[in-house]
Every structure is written in C-alpha cells, then in structure tokens.
Amino acid sequence: MMRVGLLTPLLALAFVALALFMPATAPFFHWLFPENPRPVFLRASFLELTLAHAELVLISAGAATAFALGVGIFVTRPAGREFLPIVGALAAVGQTFPPAAVLALAVPALGYGEAPTLLALFLYSILPILEGTIAGLHAVPADVREAADGLGFSSATKLTRIELPLAAPYILAGVRTSTIIAIGTATIGSTIGALSLGSPIVEGLAAENTAYVLQGALVVALFAILVDRGFELLERRLARQSRSELPASRPRRAAAAAAP
Amino acid sequence: MIEFDAVEKFYAGQRVLGPLSLSIPQGALCVLVGPSGCGKSTTLKMINALITPDAGSIRINAQPVASHPAEELRRGIGYVIQSGGLFPHWRVRDNIATVPRLLHWEKARVAARINEVAEIAAIHRALLDRFPHQLSGGQQQRVGVARALAADPDIILMDEPFGALDPVTRAALQKELARLHHNTGKTIVLVTHDMDEALALGTTIVVMRKGEIAQSGTPAEILAAPRSDFVRDFVGGADAAMKLLEFRKVREVLRGGAESCDHSIRTHDTLRSALTEMMTTGRSILTVQNESGAIVGSIHVEDIVGASKR
Amino acid sequence: MSTADLAATRRTSRLALHDRVALVLALVAAAGSFGAFLSIAPNRLADGRPLTLWNVGLSQTAIVLALLVLVFMAAFIGDRTWRSGALFASGAGLLISMLLIAGTAAAAQLDPQEPARRIALGSAFWILFSVGVLACFQGLQHAARIWKALLSLALAAALIAIAASGELNSLSLAREFHAQRATFPTELLRHIGLVAAAVVVASFCAIPLVLAAVYRSGARSAIFTTLNLLQTIPSIALFGLLIAPLSFVAAHVSLAREIGIGGIGAAPALIALVLYGLLPLVRSADAGLRNVPANVQEAARGMGMNAQEIFWKVDLPLALPALVSGLRVVTVQSIGLAIVAALIGAGGLGTFVFQGIGEYALDLVLVGALPTILLAVAADALFQIVIANVRSRP
Ligand SMILES: Nc1ncnc2c1ncn2[C@@H]1O[C@H](COP(=O)(O)OP(=O)(O)OP(=O)(O)O)[C@@H](O)[C@H]1O
Numbered sequence: 001m002m003r004v005g006l007l008t009p010l011l012a013l014a015f016v017a018l019a020l021f022m023p024a025t026a027p028f029f030h031w032l033f034p035e036n037p038r039p040v041f042l043r044a045s046f047l048e049l050t051l052a053h054a055e056l057v058l059i060s061a062g063a064a065t066a067f068a069l070g071v072g073i074f075v076t077r078p079a080g081r082e083f084l085p086i087v088g089a090l091a092a093v094g095q096t097f098p099p100a101a102v103l104a105l106a107v108p109a110l111g112y113g114e115a116p117t118l119l120a121l122f123l124y125s126i127l128p129i130l131e132g133t134i135a136g137l138h139a140v141p142a143d144v145r146e147a148a149d150g151l152g153f154s155s156a157t158k159l160t161r162i163e164l165p166l167a168a169p170y171i172l173a174g175v176r177t178s179t180i181i182a183i184g185t186a187t188i189g190s191t192i193g194a195l196s197l198g199s200p201i202v203e204g205l206a207a208e209n210t211a212y213v214l215q216g217a218l219v220v221a222l223f224a225i226l227v228d229r230g231f232e233l234l235e236r237r238l239a240r241q242s243r244s245e246l247p248a249s250r251p252r253r254a255a256a257a258a259a260p
Numbered sequence: 261m262i263e264f265d266a267v268e269k270f271y272a273g274q275r276v277l278g279p280l281s282l283s284i285p286q287g288a289l290c291v292l293v294g295p296s297g298c299g300k301s302t303t304l305k306m307i308n309a310l311i312t313p314d315a316g317s318i319r320i321n322a323q324p325v326a327s328h329p330a331e332e333l334r335r336g337i338g339y340v341i342q343s344g345g346l347f348p349h350w351r352v353r354d355n356i357a358t359v360p361r362l363l364h365w366e367k368a369r370v371a372a373r374i375n376e377v378a379e380i381a382a383i384h385r386a387l388l389d390r391f392p393h394q395l396s397g398g399q400q401q402r403v404g405v406a407r408a409l410a411a412d413p414d415i416i417l418m419d420e421p422f423g424a425l426d427p428v429t430r431a432a433l434q435k436e437l438a439r440l441h442h443n444t445g446k447t448i449v450l451v452t453h454d455m456d457e458a459l460a461l462g463t464t465i466v467v468m469r470k471g472e473i474a475q476s477g478t479p480a481e482i483l484a485a486p487r488s489d490f491v492r493d494f495v496g497g498a499d500a501a502m503k504l505l506e507f508r509k510v511r512e513v514l515r516g517g518a519e520s521c522d523h524s525i526r527t528h529d530t531l532r533s534a535l536t537e538m539m540t541t542g543r544s545i546l547t548v549q550n551e552s553g554a555i556v557g558s559i560h561v562e563d564i565v566g567a568s569k570r
Numbered sequence: 571m572s573t574a575d576l577a578a579t580r581r582t583s584r585l586a587l588h589d590r591v592a593l594v595l596a597l598v599a600a601a602g603s604f605g606a607f608l609s610i611a612p613n614r615l616a617d618g619r620p621l622t623l624w625n626v627g628l629s630q631t632a633i634v635l636a637l638l639v640l641v642f643m644a645a646f647i648g649d650r651t652w653r654s655g656a657l658f659a660s661g662a663g664l665l666i667s668m669l670l671i672a673g674t675a676a677a678a679q680l681d682p683q684e685p686a687r688r689i690a691l692g693s694a695f696w697i698l699f700s701v702g703v704l705a706c707f708q709g710l711q712h713a714a715r716i717w718k719a720l721l722s723l724a725l726a727a728a729l730i731a732i733a734a735s736g737e738l739n740s741l742s743l744a745r746e747f748h749a750q751r752a753t754f755p756t757e758l759l760r761h762i763g764l765v766a767a768a769v770v771v772a773s774f775c776a777i778p779l780v781l782a783a784v785y786r787s788g789a790r791s792a793i794f795t796t797l798n799l800l801q802t803i804p805s806i807a808l809f810g811l812l813i814a815p816l817s818f819v820a821a822h823v824s825l826a827r828e829i830g831i832g833g834i835g836a837a838p839a840l841i842a843l844v845l846y847g848l849l850p851l852v853r854s855a856d857a858g859l860r861n862v863p864a865n866v867q868e869a870a871r872g873m874g875m876n877a878q879e880i881f882w883k884v885d886l887p888l889a890l891p892a893l894v895s896g897l898r899v900v901t902v903q904s905i906g907l908a909i910v911a912a913l914i915g916a917g918g919l920g921t922f923v924f925q926g927i928g929e930y931a932l933d934l935v936l937v938g939a940l941p942t943i944l945l946a947v948a949a950d951a952l953f954q955i956v957i958a959n960v961r962s963r964p
C-alpha cells in the first residue's frame with residue numbers, strides 16, 4: 001500500500017514532466033548517444049502525441065463501451081437471450097485474435113491513418129467489455145432479481161437501479177482491460193500511419209535512432225501505467241461503495257479453479 | 261487417556277482458551293459442547309497438534325503430544341472435520357486410503373482395509389469409485405468417518421461431523437456412531453453445538469463457555485445438577501427435566517411391595533417411558549417387573565416427578 | 571380430436587419464427603452479398619474494380635441464392651433437430667461454395683495481357699464466409715459433443731483440402747503465399763519457436779514468484795504490483811525499452827554478443843514476451859493454489875500429511891486446471907505479441923505484416939495476419955481440450 005501510494009504520484013510527475021519538457025532532455029540523450037545528431041524527437045511535441053493518443057483511445061473505448069453495454073444488456077434480456085450463445089462465443093473467440101493482427105486487417109479495409117486504427121481499436125475494445133457486461137449481469141444473484149420483481153420494479157428500473165450497479169465491477173474490469181489493450185494497440189497504430197505516442201518508437205526503429213525509441217517508450221509506458229492506476233482507484237472506490245450499500249448482494253467473483 | 265493440563269491459547273494477545281484441564285478416559289465418547297466460538301474446535305485440534313497450546317501441556321497415554329513429530333502423531337489419530345473436507349480430486353476409495361498410504365501399507369492390505377472400513381461405515385460398494393461431488397451430504401460424512409477409521413487409530417476426533425445434515429440422516433448417523441463406539445471401544449472426542457446430540461451420544465459431556473469448562477460429567481449428572489445458570493439454560497431449562505428422565509431407570513425409584521395393577525413396566529426401562537405409559541393408560545401407578553417377568557414392586561407418578569427435580 | 575392434437579396441428583400448420591439468430595444471419599448475408607465479392611486491380615498499387623457475387627455466373631448465383639434461402643428458411647423450422655441440420659448444412663455449404671466460387675471466378679478473371687493483375691477477396695466474401703461459420707456454430711449448438719467435434723473436423727478438413735488443391739491459386743492471396751513459400755515456413759517456425767521459448771522460460775521464472783506469492787504473504791502485493799505494471803506497458807514500448815540496455819550489454823560483454831544477445835533480434839523479444847507472460851501465469855497459479863478449500867487442506871494436515879505431501883498430493887493437483895488455463899492465456903497472448911516482435915528484428919509472422927504495411931502489399935499483410943490468427947485460435951482450442959481433460963489421479 002505504502003509503496004503504491006508513493007509510486008503513483010511520482011510516476012504522474014515524471015509523465016507530466018516528460019510530456020511537456022522532452023526537448024529539455026536533449027543534453028541527457030546527447031550524452032547517452034554521443035554520435036546521434038538528433039537526440040530528441042521533434043516532429044511533433046510529446047504533448048501533441050499524448051493528446052492524439054488519448055483521443056484515439058477515448059473515442060474507440062467510449063464507442064465500444066456504449067456498443068458493448070447495449071449488446072450485453074440485449075442478450076441478457078428475455079427478448080435477446082437467443083443471441084447469447086453466439087454473441088458469447090464471438091466475444092470469447094474474438095479475444096484470442098491478436099490485437100496487432102486485427103490492426104493489420106483494418107488496413108485492407110480502410111487504408112492507412114487514423115481511420116483503420118480507430119476501427120481496429122473499437123472492434124477489439126468491444127470484446128472484453130461485452131464479456132464483462134454479460135458476466136456481471138449473470139452474476140446478479142437470482143434472489144436479488146426476484147426481490148426486485150417482488151417489490152414491483154419495472155424491468156427498466158430493475159436494470160438501471162439493481163442489475164447494472166451490481167454488475168458495475170465486472171463492466172469496469174472489462175473497460176479497464178479494453179482501455180489498456182487500446183493504449184497498446186494505438187501505439188502500434190503508428191505503423192499504419194496514425195499519429196500517437198508510438199510514432200517516435202516506430203520512426204526510431206526505422207531510422208535506428210534508439211533515443212527516439214526510448215523517449216516514446218518511456219512516455220507511453222508511463223501513460224498506460226497511470227491510466228491503469230486510475231482504473232485501480234476507480235475499482236476500489238466502487239468496491240467500497242457497493243460494499244457499504246448492498247452488504248449481502250455483492251456479486252462474488254467466480255472462483256478460478258473449480259474442483260473436478 | 262487424553263489429558264489437558266492447564267492449557268491456554270491466545271490469539272492477538274486475547275485469551276481464547278483456558279486455563280483448561282481435562283482428562284478423557286480410554287474408551288470414552290467425550291462430547292465437547294458449547295455455543296459458537298467458545299473454543300471447542302480449538303480444544304479438539306490441540307489433541308492432534310493442528311493447534312499448539314501457548315501454555316500448559318497435553319498428554320496422550322502419558323506421552324506429551326509435543327514430544328512426537330506432528331505428522332506421525334496425526335497418522336495415528338483419526339480426524340473427521342466439519343463439512344467433510346474430502347479430497348475432491350480423489351475417488352472415495354482413495355480418500356479412504358489416505359492414511360494407510362501415508363503409512364506405506366502394502367497394496368493388498370490397503371485394498372482389503374478399504375472394503376472393511378466401507379462396511380463399518382455402511383458405505384455401499386458402488387460408491388467407492390465415485391468422486392466426492394457425486395455423493396449426498398450424508399454419504400460424504402460417512403466417507404469422512406471411514407477415512408478416519410482407515411488406519412485403525414485408537415483415538416478419533418470429530419469436529420461437528422453431522423453439522424449440515426437433515427434431522428433424519430443425522431439421527432441415523434448418530435445411531436451408527438454410537439454402535440461403532442460400542443463395538444470398537446475406541447476413544448472418541450466429538451465437537452457439537454447441539455446439546456441434544458451431546459446427550460444422545462456422549463458418555464462424558466464437557467460443556468464449554470468462553471474458552472473455559474463450564475461443567476463436565478455424565479449426561480445424567482449434567483442434567484440433574486447443572487452447576488450454573490449458563491449450563492441450565494444450555495441444557496434446555498425446563499425441558500431438561502424431561503431429558504433427565506431419559507437417563508434414569510425405573511429401578512432407581514422403585515417402591516417395594518406388590519401393589520397389583522393391570523399395567524406394568526420393567527426395571528431397566530427409563531423413567532421417561534414409564535411416564536409415557538402412565539399418560540397413555542391414565543394410571544398414576546404401574547407394576548414393575550424384573551427381566552424375567554417377576555413382579556418386584558411398583559412405581560408412582562410422584563416419585564418420577566421427584567426424580568426429575570434432582 | 572383432443573385439444574393436444576389440435577394444438578399440435580396448429581403448431582405445425584402455422585408459419586412461425588423459431589430461430590431469430592438464423593434470421594439475422596440470413597439478412598446480414600443477403601445485405602452483405604451486394605458488396606464486392608472480388609476486387610480486380612491491374613496491379614498492387616492501383617485501386618480495384620469490384621465484381622459482385624451476382625455477376626459471377628448463373629450457376630454460382632443460383633447456388634448462393636439457394637444456400638441463403640436455406641438459412642432463411644431454417645429460421646422457421648419448428649423441429650430443433652431439423653432446424654439445426656439445415657443451419658449446419660447451409661453454413662457448411664456457404665463455406666465450401668464461397669471458396670470454390672472465389673477460386674473459379676478468380677481464375678476466369680486472369681488475363682495473360684495483365685500478368686500483374688491482382689484479384690483480391692472483397693467484403694462480400696468475408697461477410698458470407700463469416701455467416702457460414704456462425705451458421706455452423708448455431709447449427710451445432712445443441713449437438714452432442716462427439717458430433718460437434720466430428721462435423722467441425724470434417725468441415726475443416728474439406729476447407730483445407732480445397733485450399734491445398736490449387737483451386738484458389740488465382741487469388742492474389744494465394745499468389746502472395748506462393749511468392750513467400752521460401753520464407754514462410756522459416757518465419758512460421760521462428761514465430762512458434764519464439765512463443766514456445768517464451769512460454770517455457772516464463773513458466774520456470776513464474777515458479778519462485780508463485781511460491782513466494784502464495785506462501786510468503788509479505789511478497790504478494792509487491793509481486794502483483796510489479797507484474798501488473800509490466801503487463802500494462804504497451805508491447806512495442808517494452809521492446810523499445812529493452813533495446814538500449816541490451817545493446818549496451820552486447821557492446822561491452824563479448825560473450826553476450828557471441829550467444830546472440832543484442833539490442834535488436836530475438837533477445838529483447840524473448841525477454842519482453844517472458845515479462846508479459848509472468849502475470850497471467852502467476853495470477854492463475856496463485857488463484858488455483860489459494861482456492862484449494864481450507865477444509866480440504868485442514869483434512870490433509872489432520873490426516874498427517876507433511877507440507878511437501880500436501881503440496882504435491884493436494885494443492886498442486888487441485889490447482890492444475892488453473893495452471894493450464896494460465897498457460898493457455900500466456901500462449902495465446904504470446905502468439906499475438908510475437909507479431910510486434912518483428913519490428914525489432916526478431917522475425918516471425920509479423921515480418922510479413924509489417925513488410926506488407928510498408929510496401930502497401932495488402933495480401934502480404936494477410937499472409938502474416940491470417941496464420942497468426944489461426945495459430946492463436948488453434949492454440950486456444952487445444953488448451954481448452956486439455957483443460958477439459960485434466961483430472962488428476964492420486
Ligand atoms: N486463527 C485464529 N485467529 C484468531 N482467532 C481465532 C483463530 N481461530 C479461532 N479463533 C478464535 O478463537 C475462539 C474459539 O474458536 P473455535 O474455533 O475453537 O470455536 P468453536 O467453539 O469451535 O466455534 P464454532 O462452534 O463456531 O465452530 C473464537 O473466538 C475464534 O474467533
């Protein structure tokens with residue numbers, strides 16, 4: 001706890017400093033790579049890169065969350081239950097597809113640049129959120145649902161007031177997974193021409209400029225870690241809340257190892 | 261003979277047990293009974309060194325428990341835990357064979373012993389090749405008992421062995437346990453929080469409260485003379501009088517002289533059945549016969565009432 | 571006539587929708603079929619001219635139409651067995667006919683005047699092919715396990731046979747595969763080798779971490795915080811971060827250089843894959859070992875097992891399914907990450923992907939991406955079979 005508590009602000013500080021003042025590190029990288037004539041990536045500022053990266057992730061993850069929530073709710077209602085097996089199978093098999101391969105497949109479909117990257121990020125981000133939504137809605141105990149029915153909830157209020165809040169930890173876990181994968185995939189998106197924090201890395205690799213690679217890698221790694229820490233805090237807050245509000249009905253996580 | 265000598269146990273500086281001194285004679289079926297959290301399981305688990313006391317000592321047949329390597333000690337003591345604790349990845353057969361295999365018995369001997377013990381615990385042959393999750397709760401409990409018996413230990417420890425069962429299955433298993441105890445003469449220490457189970461099974465009952473012994477003795481002693489309000493309440497208040505009648509015999513309140521009457525009862529019947537007989541026949545006096553049927557006296561309702569008060 | 575009979579006749583005589591999934595599949599396929607089935611371009615760089623399925627030829631059109639109608643009609647079949655049969659049959663028919671039609675149509679489009687002509691598969695092909703897969707899935711859903719396995723294997727064998735028969739050789743994808751036939755096996759083996767090495771090394775590295783996490787309560791949170799941190803770093807960034815230190819090592823330690831450790835190549839790729847693999851392995855093993863029920867462990871102790879016996883006879887067998895599912899996650903994940911490793915010169919199927927992206931050779935991208943996906947899905951399926959079958963013996 002202590003270590004994490006101290007670590008996160010330090011990482012945040014490092015991230016902000018690097019994103020804003022990367023050019024100031026020129027003497028350091030010059031010392032590290034003396035024969036490199038251009039030791040700092042200057043084609044775009046790291047702030048710009050970070051914003052572009054965040055935009056890619058936000059748009060795709062946001063759209064994917066909305067879409068996945070809709071589908072997840074639909075297939076767990078009586079009207080859509082028929083679609084549950086096939087949707088569940090698609091989500092499970094889809095997640096075995098390598099994100100980089102999905103990204104590559106978007107190129108024949110949409111060409112180069114931001115558009116194919118967004119499409120690949122969107123498609124891939126749907127899957128973990130969809131799985132989380134379905135798992136979360138299924139984990140709502142039957143007696144809780146029955147009690148809600150007995151109290152006279154309509155199916156819409158039951159969904160928004162009982163089921164979704166109880167499923168929230170699972171959904172959030174899905175969004176977290178999706179977002180982290182999206183950050184990683186957006187980095188690779190630079191190979192198909194999207195501007196992101198991966199751009200210095202890809203250009204550095206192509207031009208054998210290790211300084212660029214290091215700079216991009218550092219900033220994007222910090223970015224991903226910080227976003228993940230943010231989700232961690234969010235999850236903890238959610239856990240605290242639902243514990244205090246609904247002591248008996250918190251969904252239990254599925255045990256990993258089921259005895260034969 | 262199992263002896264506890266001023267045993268104490270602390271958790272986080274809090275004393276949860278003791279000082280506790282207790283001796284359980286060879287061949288006894290000793291029941292530890294008390295409300296939840298009073299230290300029954302802690303006491304039991306000290307006997308096979310699953311928990312080590314912080315003060316005092318425990319001896320089995322005059323040998324201190326601490327003087328043996330724990331594993332060796334445990335292989336010589338049967339242990340039945342609440343909720344079965346069967347190994348889910350092993351078949352019933354292999355569960356039963358656990359300790360014999362730990363003791364490196366020969367294959368043939370293990371196989372023979374499995375069948376023997378299954379018979380004692382009334383486990384049907386067909387169940388031996390199933391996995392625990394394919395058994396009912398009662399069957400699982402039997403397997404737990406069979407596993408404890410497998411290496412023929414002199415002492416068997418049971419922690420709420422019939423805890424989660426329905427009353428009918430529970431009664432059946434209690435009866436079998438009583439029979440088993442009677443037939444083998446093993447020393448059995450059993451934990452329960454159910455006073456009726458304690459009275460039904462125990463030859464010695466130890467009532468515990470907050471880590472201490474509130475009272476110990478035979479069922480009749482505890483029913484007849486509860487030493488404190490706690491024990492009185494725990495054994496069931498007014499109902500205790502009725503329970504006590506179960507443990508007293510007609511011959512104890514027999515009056516001499518042959519008052520003849522058309523309903524009779526025998527000397528070794530319990531006072532409870534005498535009372536029942538009076539209530540169903542509407543008599544207040546019954547003739548008493550001995551084993552061979554000869555009339556030896558009579559029994560009066562006011563004597564039964566008197567006996568229940570002591 | 572009894573009321574039951576009456577109800578039965580009414581059920582059979584009235585047209586009712588029984589499977590909305592089939593209906594949706596039929597509609598998606600119908601809509602998708604109007605897109606480009608093939609795209610024909612004079613060369614790699616030029617834009618393609620679309621050829622729709624309905625212009626390929628009369629008999630082909632008739633076959634596809636019949637299959638789509640069958641999917642549509644399956645939605646209205648009341649009897650589940652018949653419905654499933656119709657769905658599977660139409661799905662399998664779609665898969666096979668798509669391949670065959672694409673092959674023959676492409677062959678018909680070949681033009682000796684234009685040797686660089688590129689005949690690529692278009693959206694209609696991919697949509698109908700996917701609908702075929704889903705129709706097969708939906709059709710097999712209620713089938714017995716053995717039928718599921720047999721029918722899927724037979725279908726897969728048929729598709730592979732068509733691909734191997736040379737029917738598809740006129741498609742640019744097949745030509746690209748053909749063009750890469752010299753390097754493809756090498757890169758495939760490299761890819762698999764890299765993944766296998768990463769999984770093995772990660773497993774060995776995970777052992778002490780798991781033991782520490784499970785049995786030394788103090789180390790647990792530090793281990794998970796660190797591994798989680800590593801897992802969060804984007805793959806390409808982790809590869810990049812390893813380049814500098816490794817080239818430093820290679821520059822200063824001649825032994826390291828001799829055994830092939832350098833800033834780019836297999837060494838940083840392997841190290842990164844291993845680092846990524848640790849979290850899933852440690853997490854699942856930790857969960858497996860800690861989920862051994864407390865009463866089972868207490869029983870084991872009470873029976874007189876010592877710590878080693880409890881670990882080997884109770885904890886480990888009970889955690890086995892979790893351990894294997896950890897391996898599954900790591901294997902599938904590594905297959906995907908190894909694509910990116912090509913960027914730092916580690917080779918593998920990613921070589922084709924990035925070379926294709928760089929040269930705007932979209933078929934070359936597919937030559938890398940499709941086998942990787944197949945590899946990942948196959949590995950996943952294989953591990954699922956293993957997990958379903960691990961049941962330990964005493
Ligand atoms: N490992 C432990 N750490 C801290 N306290 C413990 C521990 N084990 C037992 N205790 C405490 O010791 C007391 C006695 O526990 P014990 O398990 O012996 O009770 P019990 O009589 O068997 O209760 P129950 O009928 O509920 O099983 C309880 O107050 C319990 O909270």
Ligand SMILES: [Mg+2]
Pocket residue numbers: 300301302419
């Ligand atoms: Mg207890």
